[in-house]
Every structure is written in C-alpha cells, then in structure tokens.
Amino acid sequence: MNSHAALVEQLKGDILAGTLERGVPLRQQELSERYQVSRIPVRDAIATLRNQGWLVAHGKAGVMVPTLHWQEAEDLYQMRALLECRLLEHALGHINYEIIGRARDINASLYSPSLTLLERGRLNWEVHASLYRAAQRPTLFNTVATLNEQVRRYMGFQYGPLDYLDTSQQEHEQLFDLLERKEWSQAVTLLQRHIEVAGVQLVEYLKTTEELRK
Amino acid sequence: MNSHAALVEQLKGDILAGTLERGVPLRQQELSERYQVSRIPVRDAIATLRNQGWLVAHGKAGVMVPTLHWQEAEDLYQMRALLECRLLEHALGHINYEIIGRARDINASLYSPSLTLLERGRLNWEVHASLYRAAQRPTLFNTVATLNEQVRRYMGFQYGPLDYLDTSQQEHEQLFDLLERKEWSQAVTLLQRHIEVAGVQLVEYLKTTEELRK
DNA sequence: ACACTTATTTTTGTATACATTTTATAAAAA
DNA sequence: TTTTTATAAAATGTATACAAAAATAAGTGT
Numbered sequence: 001m002n003s004h005a006a007l008v009e010q011l012k013g014d015i016l017a018g019t020l021e022r023g024v025p026l027r028q029q030e031l032s033e034r035y036q037v038s039r040i041p042v043r044d045a046i047a048t049l050r051n052q053g054w055l056v057a058h059g060k061a062g063v064m065v066p067t068l069h070w071q072e073a074e075d076l077y078q079m080r081a082l083l084e085c086r087l088l089e090h091a092l093g094h095i096n097y098e099i100i101g102r103a104r105d106i107n108a109s110l111y112s113p114s115l116t117l118l119e120r121g122r123l124n125w126e127v128h129a130s131l132y133r134a135a136q137r138p139t140l141f142n143t144v145a146t147l148n149e150q151v152r153r154y155m156g157f158q159y160g161p162l163d164y165l166d167t168s169q170q171e172h173e174q175l176f177d178l179l180e181r182k183e184w185s186q187a188v189t190l191l192q193r194h195i196e197v198a199g200v201q202l203v204e205y206l207k208t209t210e211e212l213r214k
Numbered sequence: 215m216n217s218h219a220a221l222v223e224q225l226k227g228d229i230l231a232g233t234l235e236r237g238v239p240l241r242q243q244e245l246s247e248r249y250q251v252s253r254i255p256v257r258d259a260i261a262t263l264r265n266q267g268w269l270v271a272h273g274k275a276g277v278m279v280p281t282l283h284w285q286e287a288e289d290l291y292q293m294r295a296l297l298e299c300r301l302l303e304h305a306l307g308h309i310n311y312e313i314i315g316r317a318r319d320i321n322a323s324l325y326s327p328s329l330t331l332l333e334r335g336r337l338n339w340e341v342h343a344s345l346y347r348a349a350q351r352p353t354l355f356n357t358v359a360t361l362n363e364q365v366r367r368y369m370g371f372q373y374g375p376l377d378y379l380d381t382s383q384q385e386h387e388q389l390f391d392l393l394e395r396k397e398w399s400q401a402v403t404l405l406q407r408h409i410e411v412a413g414v415q416l417v418e419y420l421k422t423t424e425e426l427r428k
Numbered sequence: 429a430c431a432c433t434t435a436t437t438t439t440t441g442t443a444t445a446c447a448t449t450t451t452a453t454a455a456a457a458a
Numbered sequence: 459t460t461t462t463t464a465t466a467a468a469a470t471g472t473a474t475a476c477a478a479a480a481a482t483a484a485g486t487g488t
Contacts, residue, residue: 040254043258044257044261047258047261047262048261048265051262051265071351071352071353072352072353075351075353075354075357076353078300078354079297079354079357082296082297082300083293083296083297086292086296137285137289138285138286139285139286139289139290140289140292140293143289143293143357143361147357
C-alpha cells in the first residue's frame with residue numbers, strides 16, 4: 001500500500017476512534033508532525049477525505065471532522081436500499097454457488113470476536129460486495145461502494161449501543177439461502193428490509209444521543 | 215473563484231472540447247507548462263478530477279481521460295431516475311410559486327442560442343436543482359449533484375447529434391405546470407420518463423458511435 | 429463597553445529542489 | 459525472433475522555502 005492510502009486510512013481510524021475532536025479545525029502542520037510526514041501528503045490526504053465527506057471546511061481556511069446528523073444517515077440508508085436492490089437484481093442471473101460460498105465464508109469470519117470496529121465494517125461490506133460484483137455494473141457498484149464508505153463514518157455508533165451486527169449476519173445467511181433456492185424476488189425484498197431496518201435503528205439511536213447532548 | 219477550482223474547470227472544459235486526447239497519459243509537467251502554474255496545483259486538480267471520474271489511472275504512474283462507455287451512461291441515468299424522483303417527492307410539499315418561477319426563468323434562459331455547451335449543461339442542471347433544493351435533503355441532493363456532474367462528461371456527445379435539448383426544455387415546462395396544479399404523482403412520473411428517455415437516447419447514440427469506431 | 433480598522437501572527441497555497449518509483453530503452457540470453 | 463534482464467531516462471511523490479490569504483490580536487474612535 002502506498003503511503004497516501006495509508007495516511008488516509010490512519011486518519012479515518014483516528015476519526016472513528018474519536019482521537020480528532022469534532023468541530024475544531026485541523027491544522028496541516030499539527031497533522032504533519034503527528035504522522036511524521038511533510039505537509040504535502042497531509043494536504044493530499046485531506047483533499048481525499050474532503051471528497052469522501054470525512055472532513056468538511058471550517059471557515060475559509062482549514063477543515064474539521066463533521067458532526068454526525070441522523071438526517072444524513074437516513075438519506076444514506078435510503079439510497080443504499082434503493083441502489084443495492086437494483087444492483088442485486090442485476091446480479092441475480094450471474095450468482096452461482098461459488099460466489100455464494102465466498103460470501104458465506106466472509107460472513108462466517110464476522111463471528112470472530114477479536115475484530116476491530118474497522119475490520120468488522122469492512123467485512124460486512126465485503127459480504128454485500130461479493131454478491132454485487134457479479135452484476136458487472138462498475139458504475140452502479142462504485143456509487144454503492146461510495147455510499148457504504150460514507151456509512152462507515154457512523155460505525156462508531158452502530159457498535160455497542162445497538163447490537164445490530166448479530167442479527168445482520170443472520171439476515172445475510174437467510175439471503176444466501178434464498179439465493180441458492182433462486183427465490184429471487186424474496187431475496188431482493190429481504191435485502192431491502194435488511195438495509196432499511198439497519199438504517200431505522202441507526203437513525204433512532206442517533207436521535208436519542210443527539211437529544212442527550214443538548 | 216480560487217485558482218484550484220478555476221484550473222479544474224479549465225481542465226474539464228478541455229476534456230469536453232476534446233483538446234486532451236482520450237487514452238493517452240497526461241503528464242503533470244505538460245499541464246503545468248500549458249496552464250502556467252507549478253506541478254503542485256496541477257496535482258491537486260488531477261486528484262479532484264480523479265475523484266470525480268473525469269480522469270482515471272494510466273498504469274501505475276499517470277492519468278488519462280477515460281474513454282466513454284454506454285454502460286456507464288446507462289447506469290448514471292438509471293441512478294438519476296431513481297434518486298431524483300425520490301428527491302422530487304421530498305420536495306413536493308415545499309415547492310411554492312416563487313420556486314417554480316425561478317425554475318421557469320432558468321429554463322427560459324436556455325432558449326438563448328449563444329450558449330456554450332458547458333453553460334447549457336450547467337443551466338439544465340440548475341433547473342432541476344432549483345426544485346430539488348426545496349426538499350432540504352443535503353445528502354441525497356449531493357449524491358444527485360455528483361451524478362449530474364458525471365453525466366456532464368457525456369455532454370459533448372449529447373449536443374448536435376441528437377437535438378435533445380429542445381424537447382428537454384418543453385418537458386421542463388410541462389413539469390412546472392403539473393407542479394403548479396399540484397398534480398404530484400404525475401409530476402414525478404413525468405420526471406422519471408424525462409430522465410429515462412434522455413438516458414435511452416444517449417445510450418443508443420453512444421452504441422452507434424462506438425460501433426463506428428471499430 | 430462596543431463596533432470598526434489596522435497590524436501581527438498564523439495558516440494555507442505555490443514554487444523549487446530532491447528522492448523515489450515507474451517506464452522506456454538497450455543489451456544479453458534463450 | 460522473442461523473452462529476459464540490466465541500465466538509463468522520465469515521471470511521480472515528498473520535503474523545504476517562500477508568497478498569499480485568513481484568522482487573531484491590538485488599537486482607535488464612538
């Protein structure tokens with residue numbers, strides 16, 4: 001992995017871990033000292049993170065970690081539900097037992113308790129992605145991948161408070177069964193609910209925590 | 215406008231104009247000489263354009279203007295149809311005569327024949343955006359805006375060959391009428407077809423030109 | 429005490445120079 | 459001739475230094 005991607009991932013990790021306080025401006029020199037590189041790669045990383053929504057402008061000079069809003073999570077999950085269902089529909093004809101097998105393996109690895117939050121989020125996406133790739137629709141796939149990457153910003157909250165991940169893995173297994181039996185319309189419906197209820201749960205949780213902060 | 219955004223727009227213009235050949239690697243030094251700036255702002259602009267899909271990697275070092283594929287256009291328009299209809303639904307309750315009036319004004323300005331391709335594409339988006347903003351859904355709006363920005367890469371082809379823009383403006387006017395009469399479900403249906411037929415026309419055209427190149 | 433200017437400091441943006449990686453070239457071996 | 463490997467050239471990535479812009483602080487008048 002080149003150092004640019006490494007720095008971006010490092011920053012994402014620190015954002016999720018809460019090491020970088022939300023709302024306060026990040027200074028390029030601070031970051032360059034913290035990560036022991038010059039300001040140029042820091043600038044590159046900041047640009048990437050801005051484009052992906054992990055950082056936003058702070059006034060006219062500087063960026064900050066944005067505060068989380070339930071409205072954003074709601075939109076992200078609604079878009080996921082819409083687009084991922086279309087993507088699964090395109091994939092249906094191309095999904096074979098090998099693909100389902102790989103997806104099962106990834107889903108099984110999620111049961112390991114010694115996974116960091118970041119690894120868990122990434123594996124969860126890989127379960128979905130392994131199915132979506134069969135659709136051979138790179139443009140649609142990329143947009144969906146971008147949405148999932150944005151959802152990751154809320155992962156720090158999804159873990160712990162609502163033990164969503166257990167039920168999520170079980171729903172994945174149900175999805176695999178339906179796909180193997182070629183019960184396609186039911187599979188798409190399950191996926192839709194799978195995403196929508198996850199979204200509703202997250203939004204509800206965010207609303208309560210937002211209330212608490214006032 | 216700061217120089218970074220200016221350089222990005224300049225490059226987009228040159229990409230649309232065909233000044234930068236597709237498929238051949240762009241060198242940072244060439245661009246820095248061409249636009250009379252150092253390689254640093256060129257690098258920044260390239261990073262932005264890569265994130266927006268206007269440039270893609272060429273091997274391990276360098277970027278190029280990507281070739282256009284009808285499959286990409288198809289996906290972009292299908293996503294637009296899905297997401298923009300949802301966005302319009304959210305907006306329906308908030309759309310008033312002032313908003314429709316502004317949209318009408320923008321649409322009227324499109325009849326001017328002395329518009330460049332870039333200006334035309336931008337105004338066309340502004341018609342849609344002026345309605346969507348009423349929805350007050352920034353996250354959904356941003357995704358839709360990104361999709362429209364990506365569609366712009368195909369605008370060079372949409373102009374001339376298929377005289378799509380005339381009918382597009384007439385459909386906009388129909389949409390305004392339906393919104394004023396609060397015939398909401400019909401308005402959403404019209405928008406869906408408006409986007410879908412534009413997509414189909416573009417895809418058909420791209421298929422024929424792709425055939426010719428072989 | 430408060431609004432408004434002006435000066436100072438800080439921060440970001442850009443140029444130049446150097447280091448590292450990648451690509452192209454040419455020589456050597458199969 | 460083709461493939462492989464070594465070498466040279468070129469391109470990108472990064473650090474440092476400087477210029478422009480923005481934020482902060484100090485001063486001025488009301």
